[in-house]
Amino acid sequence: xxxxxxxxLSDNRLADAKRLHEARATRTRRFLLSPAILTIGIVGLxxxxxxxxxxxxSPGTYGGVTWELxxxxxxxxxxxxxxxxxxxxxxxxxxxxxxxxxxxAFVTTIGALLIGFPTAYFIAxxxxxxxxxxxxxxxxxxxTNLLIRTYAMxxxxxxxxIINLSLMGIGIVExxxxxxxTDTAVFMGLIYSYLPFMVLPLYASLExxxxxxxxxxxxxxxxxxxxxxxxxxxxxxPGIVAGCILVFIPGLGAYITPELLGGGKHLMxxxxxxxxxxxxxxxxxxxxxALILMAVVMVALLVYIRNAGKEGARHG
Amino acid sequence: xxxxxxxxxxxxxxxxxRTMISVDRVTKSFGSGNHLxxxxxxxxxxxxxxxxxxxxxxxxxxxTTLLRLIAGFELPTSGQxxxxxxxxxxxxxxxxxxxxxxQNYALFPHMTVAQNIGFGLEMQGKPKADxxxxxxxxxxxxxxxxxxxxxxxxLSGGQQQRVALARALAPHPKVLLxxxxxxxxxxxxxxxxxxxxxxxxxxxxxxxxxxxxDQEEALTMSDRIAVMDTGHILQVGDPKEIYDRPARRFVAxxxxxxxxxxxEMTAVKGDVGEVKLASGATITARLSSxxxxxxxxxxxxxxxxVGLCGVEDAARTAIGTIENAVYFGSGTNTHIALDGGGTxxxxxxxxxxxxxxxxxxxxxxxxxxxxxx
Numbered sequence: 001x002x003x004x005x006x007x008x009l010s011d012n013r014l015a016d017a018k019r020l021h022e023a024r025a026t027r028t029r030r031f032l033l034s035p036a037i038l039t040i041g042i043v044g045l046x047x048x049x050x051x052x053x054x055x056x057x058s059p060g061t062y063g064g065v066t067w068e069l070x071x072x073x074x075x076x077x078x079x080x081x082x083x084x085x086x087x088x089x090x091x092x093x094x095x096x097x098x099x100x101x102x103x104x105a106f107v108t109t110i111g112a113l114l115i116g117f118p119t120a121y122f123i124a125x126x127x128x129x130x131x132x133x134x135x136x137x138x139x140x141x142x143x144t145n146l147l148i149r150t151y152a153m154x155x156x157x158x159x160x161x162i163i164n165l166s167l168m169g170i171g172i173v174e175x176x177x178x179x180x181x182t183d184t185a186v187f188m189g190l191i192y193s194y195l196p197f198m199v200l201p202l203y204a205s206l207e208x209x210x211x212x213x214x215x216x217x218x219x220x221x222x223x224x225x226x227x228x229x230x231x232x233x234x235x236x237x238p239g240i241v242a243g244c245i246l247v248f249i250p251g252l253g254a255y256i257t258p259e260l261l262g263g264g265k266h267l268m269x270x271x272x273x274x275x276x277x278x279x280x281x282x283x284x285x286x287x288x289x290a291l292i293l294m295a296v297v298m299v300a301l302l303v304y305i306r307n308a309g310k311e312g313a314r315h316g
Numbered sequence: 317x318x319x320x321x322x323x324x325x326x327x328x329x330x331x332x333x334r335t336m337i338s339v340d341r342v343t344k345s346f347g348s349g350n351h352l353x354x355x356x357x358x359x360x361x362x363x364x365x366x367x368x369x370x371x372x373x374x375x376x377x378x379x380t381t382l383l384r385l386i387a388g389f390e391l392p393t394s395g396q397x398x399x400x401x402x403x404x405x406x407x408x409x410x411x412x413x414x415x416x417x418x419q420n421y422a423l424f425p426h427m428t429v430a431q432n433i434g435f436g437l438e439m440q441g442k443p444k445a446d447x448x449x450x451x452x453x454x455x456x457x458x459x460x461x462x463x464x465x466x467x468x469x470x471l472s473g474g475q476q477q478r479v480a481l482a483r484a485l486a487p488h489p490k491v492l493l494x495x496x497x498x499x500x501x502x503x504x505x506x507x508x509x510x511x512x513x514x515x516x517x518x519x520x521x522x523x524x525x526x527x528x529x530d531q532e533e534a535l536t537m538s539d540r541i542a543v544m545d546t547g548h549i550l551q552v553g554d555p556k557e558i559y560d561r562p563a564r565r566f567v568a569x570x571x572x573x574x575x576x577x578x579x580e581m582t583a584v585k586g587d588v589g590e591v592k593l594a595s596g597a598t599i600t601a602r603l604s605s606x607x608x609x610x611x612x613x614x615x616x617x618x619x620x621x622v623g624l625c626g627v628e629d630a631a632r633t634a635i636g637t638i639e640n641a642v643y644f645g646s647g648t649n650t651h652i653a654l655d656g657g658g659t660x661x662x663x664x665x666x667x668x669x670x671x672x673x674x675x676x677x678x679x680x681x682x683x684x685x686x687x688x689x
Binding site: 213215218219221222223226230 | 414439
């Protein structure tokens with residue numbers, strides 16, 4: 001009898017000790033997570049909350065906001081209000097800016113993918129000792145400020161820049177080809193700025209690619225194109241997705257590049273938002289535009305994740 | 317062409333004498349300048365149709381390079397490779413009717429078992445119905461029907477091995493290349509797969525070229541073996557020939573246990589030589605090549621062919637002192653220090669003497685072989 005009681009007692013003790021241990025582990029986890037949570041809270045959620053609040057207030061005359069609730073910023077996004085009789089007429093000009101920005105970010109992403117994939121494959125196929133050098137070269141532009149790099153780009157592509165001077169020097173063209181202050185210039189600038197964001201995740205997944213799989217596909221009568229399509233690209237898919245997200249999102253909100261290389265001729269989302277906090281002095285509208293941009297990105301990502309999830313379920 | 321097991325059911329015969337692969341004076345070097353490494357040096361070999369041919373040798377001997385040259389993953393520096401009479405040495409892998417089973421299987425992780433097996437047929441542009449039919453046949457052949465829809469990373473090592481085999485056999489290649497396919501399996505599974513491989517080879521009637529460093533595996537499975545070392549093929553023969561009549565010191569050493577004695581050859585008489593042992597006895601030993609000249613030679617004899625007798629027995633070739641006797645279950649290895657120098661191991665299942673005892677040693681002529689270094 002005494003023995004049984006002892007066992008029961010020690011079982012209880014064991015359970016207690018387990019609970020205590022788990023509680024302690026949870027506390028440790030929370031403690032270790034706290035810096036990350038604090039950072040996200042202070043630099044992420046707090047400004048986001050302010051933006052949300054500002055977007056439903058009224059603009060102040062000299063910038064800032066007045067504490068008056070108003071949905072005007074969101075209405076303004078889609079409609080034009082007549083100055084005299086306050087009637088609303090639909091206006092697509094802001095939607096057009098969004099459309100153009102999304103289109104440009106999309107083209108930039110595709111361009112970066114087409115340039116980045118062979119680059120990443122090239123690096124991944126180098127001997128291990130040489131890869132770090134190539135990766136270093138890829139990340140080298142980050143050592144210089146984006147603004148300065150964009151100015152450098154400007155000097156290269158302007159009418160009296162290296163490209164045009166050499167083209168005219170060889171005699172291919174008589175007159176300089178105007179690249180600067182066009183969508184092409186913005187596209188070139190964006191690809192140049194965001195290419196490393198494409199190459200690095202692509203490299204990370206291509207580097208893990210088992211080259212024997214490529215050999216196996218060759219062995220099984222797949223030619224080069226089929227090997228690429230059926231083996232290499234499916235295996236690199238996580239890297240392709242990550243790279244595209246990393247280029248598309250900042251490309252969508254790019255500010256410096258369209259401003260400098262596009263000459264501010266065609267407004268992009270980033271310039272539109274900046275303008276509202278600057279000369280337009282319409283902070284609520286700027287906040288609303290920023291939030292709408294964020295919503296577009298989030299919806300796109302959610303749709304992608306849901307589709308990817310379904311595909312994963314199909315494979316499993 | 318899809319595999320037709322019924323049509324090839326009679327293929328369980330010995331290899332025909334028709335040449336399927338002819339490797340003709342092939343040299344393969346890697347690197348350049350001071351870092352030039354010659355993996356294969358002027359290698360020639362003929363592999364027959366419907367044969368289980370094994371390339372056997374230690375790592376770095378060039379056996380995998382030779383296999384990769386036949387598959388098309390490497391191109392020869394010089395020389396020709398003929399498949400069924402056609403030069404294929406410079407064709408890319410996807411234009412050669414040859415398939416490979418890789419050492420670590422190299423199954424496509426993003427495809428199911430059935431998709432893996434059907435890949436080759438699909439790439440050949442076969443109609444979907446034919447692909448499905450052949451995949452079903454291959455699944456049945458390797459007994460994997462129940463796992464057709466699985467992802468390959470959910471399979472055990474043995475199952476992956478079967479899928480790799482089915483995938484390589486599905487397009488019915490003229491030659492199947494196997495690059496140490498059993499080395500990742502545990503011993504029991506390896507024995508099972510050895511039998512399975514032999515069964516598949518006789519069922520399909522396809523020429524198998526098998527690479528291994530495991531001499532026992534080579535001896536049990538092969539119709540013929542090529543023993544390789546440092547980029548050369550040293551000897552080609554059936555397992556019995558390789559084991560009983562090793563031509564070179566390396567072959568003798570690499571396969572099984574063997575005694576090698578230094579001796580002096582005094583005369584050559586046809587395909588045998590008259591050899592004087594260190595003990596003073598004169599014996600005759602077989603020559604593997606007519607080019608062996610009289611002089612100092614190595615002679616080899618397997619431990620199981622060394623006989624023991626009494627010191628006074630007239631049949632003895634030499635006399636020695638027992639150093640020790642090692643019992644290993646099915647027999648005993650007796651190490652004997654010979655008078656006049658050298659030690660020899662005799663393997664027998666009967667009684668043997670105690671250390672220190674004097675014994676007579678019998679070296680039968682028909683088991684003695686003169687080696688080329």
